[in-house]
Amino acid sequence: xxxxxxxxxxxxxxxxxxxxxxKYKFKSLDFNEMAKHLLEDIYPNFYEKxxxxxxxxxxxxxxxxxxxxxxxxxxKYAGISAVLAKSFARIFFRNAINVGLPVIECDTDQIDDGDxxxxxLINGEIYNKSKNxxxxxxxxxxxxxxxxxxxxxxxxxxxxxxxxxxx
Amino acid sequence: xxxxxxxxxxxxxxxxxxxxxxxxxATISAMMGQDGTSPLAIKVFEELxxxxxxxxxxxxxxxDHSAPPPNEGVANLHKLMRDFAYKHNLNLSEIGExxxxxxxxxxxxxxxxxLIIGADSHTCTYGALNCFSTGVGSSxxxxxxxxxxxxxxxxxxxxxxxxxxxxxxxxxxDVILYLVGYFKVDGLTYKAVEFDGEVIRDLSIDGRxxxxxxxxxxxxxxxxxxxxxxxMYFFKEIGLDIREGISADPDATYLETYTFDLSNLEPQxxxxxxxxxVLPISKVDKIKIHEAYIGTCTNxxxxxxxxSANLLKGKKIAKGVKFIVAPASKRIYLQxxxxxxxxxxxxxxxxxxxxxxxxxxxxxQGVPADNENVISTAxxxxxxxxxxxxxxxxxxxxxxxxxxxxxxxxxxxxEVLD
Numbered sequence: 001x002x003x004x005x006x007x008x009x010x011x012x013x014x015x016x017x018x019x020x021x022x023k024y025k026f027k028s029l030d031f032n033e034m035a036k037h038l039l040e041d042i043y044p045n046f047y048e049k050x051x052x053x054x055x056x057x058x059x060x061x062x063x064x065x066x067x068x069x070x071x072x073x074x075x076k077y078a079g080i081s082a083v084l085a086k087s088f089a090r091i092f093f094r095n096a097i098n099v100g101l102p103v104i105e106c107d108t109d110q111i112d113d114g115d116x117x118x119x120x121l122i123n124g125e126i127y128n129k130s131k132n133x134x135x136x137x138x139x140x141x142x143x144x145x146x147x148x149x150x151x152x153x154x155x156x157x158x159x160x161x162x163x164x165x166x167x
Numbered sequence: 168x169x170x171x172x173x174x175x176x177x178x179x180x181x182x183x184x185x186x187x188x189x190x191x192x193a194t195i196s197a198m199m200g201q202d203g204t205s206p207l208a209i210k211v212f213e214e215l216x217x218x219x220x221x222x223x224x225x226x227x228x229x230x231d232h233s234a235p236p237p238n239e240g241v242a243n244l245h246k247l248m249r250d251f252a253y254k255h256n257l258n259l260s261e262i263g264e265x266x267x268x269x270x271x272x273x274x275x276x277x278x279x280x281x282l283i284i285g286a287d288s289h290t291c292t293y294g295a296l297n298c299f300s301t302g303v304g305s306s307x308x309x310x311x312x313x314x315x316x317x318x319x320x321x322x323x324x325x326x327x328x329x330x331x332x333x334x335x336x337x338x339x340x341d342v343i344l345y346l347v348g349y350f351k352v353d354g355l356t357y358k359a360v361e362f363d364g365e366v367i368r369d370l371s372i373d374g375r376x377x378x379x380x381x382x383x384x385x386x387x388x389x390x391x392x393x394x395x396x397x398x399m400y401f402f403k404e405i406g407l408d409i410r411e412g413i414s415a416d417p418d419a420t421y422l423e424t425y426t427f428d429l430s431n432l433e434p435q436x437x438x439x440x441x442x443x444x445v446l447p448i449s450k451v452d453k454i455k456i457h458e459a460y461i462g463t464c465t466n467x468x469x470x471x472x473x474x475s476a477n478l479l480k481g482k483k484i485a486k487g488v489k490f491i492v493a494p495a496s497k498r499i500y501l502q503x504x505x506x507x508x509x510x511x512x513x514x515x516x517x518x519x520x521x522x523x524x525x526x527x528x529x530x531x532q533g534v535p536a537d538n539e540n541v542i543s544t545a546x547x548x549x550x551x552x553x554x555x556x557x558x559x560x561x562x563x564x565x566x567x568x569x570x571x572x573x574x575x576x577x578x579x580x581x582e583v584l585d
Binding site: 089142 | 206216285286287303305306317320352357388441530556
């Protein structure tokens, strides 16, 4: 799993209410529609600035707050290919993997808004093309999370495996 | 090697002898979904090709976050949940029956030593009843309905010992706000917290649930309270005969042990827009209040309504303040009616709305206007949380919220208490 995209930089403690406000999650299950409201409370019209494949880069504790899986889903539906942060809140981190959105804990201080990043998820490498530098990754995903991501998310994983398997 | 409560529960549920850090596949004892997360779980369950829900009698679906439905979109999502619950013979909590976490506890789904998941981040509340409970997303709720299991990393545990006697006007909410301010929003990420100490032992189950409810605001995976006579009595009240709980071995390993003496704790306030932006009330200005809210899965229980109504009795809410009260469940609502609490609220000028989560999540029944200040007993004060990103939310105890509503500005309850 390799991809490349432009970084959109955010700060610390980006919570799930900011990612997608609670008032939208009750409207429907139409994620293409919900994606238009991605992060709008803290960054109006962010959705319009995304080119498919772009990467969200943030500080610590990304995704704190609600268990709503709509949060990683709208990020994915908005065309974002991965989220990089210094750390993630626990439920968001699991939800992201389950919907097939790569999330990586790494040294995001070395990334500026607009930098072009190249990511090799399986080998655990992030290269900042704009700065010609390697980004330090803090922790590797457990194998079961890599299996889920490679399957394309939890649904595809369970369809294939029929049950959870620790290999 | 001794085990923590979490290690004991995960060993039992995975059928293996496990310790912190191990990856396990564990059987889920009971599970919950609410109307903000269940529709997506149902969609995922159907995508999986699920034909029947495993352990259907252990699943509770709750219509609470936007109930009764304020528009046709929500009404259709509620219908989807009802149809699914009837088809698979699941337990359903209808509109008006209450907030998911309160209903789950009242109906006896959370028992000591069990492993519980809920598609809501405040599922950690049930730790007040000596179980391991944690929030998950919709896909994992669907996976647990499909397989009966889920994978986990057994968390490391920290111990928080709270000593001392709380002063007059200081409640469980002040304790947890203080801890969130101390540890900060990510201070205990992925950890299980075992609580103990005189303060916890002195608190009612209602007060303990206020504390476990908010451990997720420090990033924790679960917060677990000791089992004692109060826990036993809670179960007796709901018709369950449970006499034993689970405790850690004396030589269990904790990542850290923190001891606090809370004898001099003051009422605490979380300022907008961060839950960990906490100050003692003496350090907060007399900020004008436009809306006050008593309710939510944090502080909408009987004890909270009693504290608020007793303070309000014979007094009026300040001019220009909207005061909204939402009992956390039908059972609480009915008891509050019996005790005359609802009458006190209404006479003082409050609006009592049906049990549910509407105002807290900003779906309906209490959305603030631009630039208004809200003081609330809820667990989050993020920008936009109550439905308007131009409003400012302060979090405090039921006593502080009520005192502030009476004075029309942020007020120490001691100024109003007799």
